Amino acid sequence: MQYPKFCCTAVCALALAGSANAKNITINDLQSPNSYGFGAPGIGQAGEDQETEPGTASGQHWDLEAFTLNGSNLKVYSGYNLLQGEKPYGLGDVFIDVNGDANWQPGADNNISGTTDNSKFLYDYVIHWNDRSGTSIGAGTYDVYKITGDSDVRFQETVYKSGSNPWTLLAGQSNSDHVSKVASGSMSVAVDASDVITLEDGTQVTGGSSVRPHFIGDLDLSFLGSALGSQTLFHLTMECGNDSMVGRVPDAGSALALMTAAMSGLAFVGRRTRRQS
Ligand SMILES: [Ca+2]
Ligand SMILES: [Ca+2]
Ligand SMILES: [Ca+2]
Numbered sequence: 001m002q003y004p005k006f007c008c009t010a011v012c013a014l015a016l017a018g019s020a021n022a023k024n025i026t027i028n029d030l031q032s033p034n035s036y037g038f039g040a041p042g043i044g045q046a047g048e049d050q051e052t053e054p055g056t057a058s059g060q061h062w063d064l065e066a067f068t069l070n071g072s073n074l075k076v077y078s079g080y081n082l083l084q085g086e087k088p089y090g091l092g093d094v095f096i097d098v099n100g101d102a103n104w105q106p107g108a109d110n111n112i113s114g115t116t117d118n119s120k121f122l123y124d125y126v127i128h129w130n131d132r133s134g135t136s137i138g139a140g141t142y143d144v145y146k147i148t149g150d151s152d153v154r155f156q157e158t159v160y161k162s163g164s165n166p167w168t169l170l171a172g173q174s175n176s177d178h179v180s181k182v183a184s185g186s187m188s189v190a191v192d193a194s195d196v197i198t199l200e201d202g203t204q205v206t207g208g209s210s211v212r213p214h215f216i217g218d219l220d221l222s223f224l225g226s227a228l229g230s231q232t233l234f235h236l237t238m239e240c241g242n243d244s245m246v247g248r249v250p251d252a253g254s255a256l257a258l259m260t261a262a263m264s265g266l267a268f269v270g271r272r273t274r275r276q277s
């Protein structure tokens with residue numbers, strides 16, 4: 001009778017450790033001043049909520065708000081309509097760096113309305129929407145491409161805010177030796193019309209309403225396997241580059257602290273269980 005009791009307790013502790021692993025990974029996009037269009041500083045983690053890039057249109061419907069990561073589950077919080085887009089501009093691809101060398105900051109290539117390449121940006125994977133029509137990405141279906149940092153891996157540039165580059169992979173115009181499809185899937189999107197919503201790590205984003213709600217995209221990153229870890233970075237923008245959002249997994253020190261806390265919790269449960277038996 002003692003064994004099932006211990007199992008139950010341990011499972012509960014593991015579940016708690018799992019939710020403790022949910023993190024808001026949003027970092028500052030380094031385009032300043034943040035929140036130009038809103039007329040006040042951005043709020044929330046890294047000032048990304050209630051913020052669009054300098055000189056661009058403001059409003060919840062153009063605001064990318066936060067990234068959270070829980071295990072291999074990435075959530076995208078946005079006032080911008082992720083699946084339908086906002087006329088006349090659709091959602092860009094999700095660019096991922098796994099080895100810490102991406103030139104994600106504004107300045108790597110500040111041209112607009114043309115093409116550029118990955119020798120400048122050094123991303124390693126792209127979640128590429130494969131059912132784009134006008135501003136819509138359909139039901140959010142995508143292919144994941146592993147890419148090399150070569151000049152023959154081509155990207156389409158943003159059309160308005162150059163510092164937000166890139167926005168999409170040009171898979172068909174890239175050298176197939178340097179672009180390989182490694183996974184496919186779809187992003188489910190939930191809608192929440194609350195003004196303030198609390199993310200799974202306890203941080204919040206604001207500005208939702210029945211007219212301009214929050215859209216919450218859900219992406220499975222299990223294709224990254226062991227490549228997902230400390231310093232893995234995510235970049236997202238729209239065709240116009242109106243808002244750029246960047247997320248980065250905290251360094252190993254923070255992850256280790258979390259794991260240590262979770263393990264000491266399990267050890268405590270073990271001691272309590274042994275005393276009771
Ligand atoms: Ca907002
Ligand atoms: Ca924003
Ligand atoms: Ca890289």
Ligand SMILES: [Ca+2]
Nearest residue numbers: 029243244245
């Ligand atoms: Ca931003």
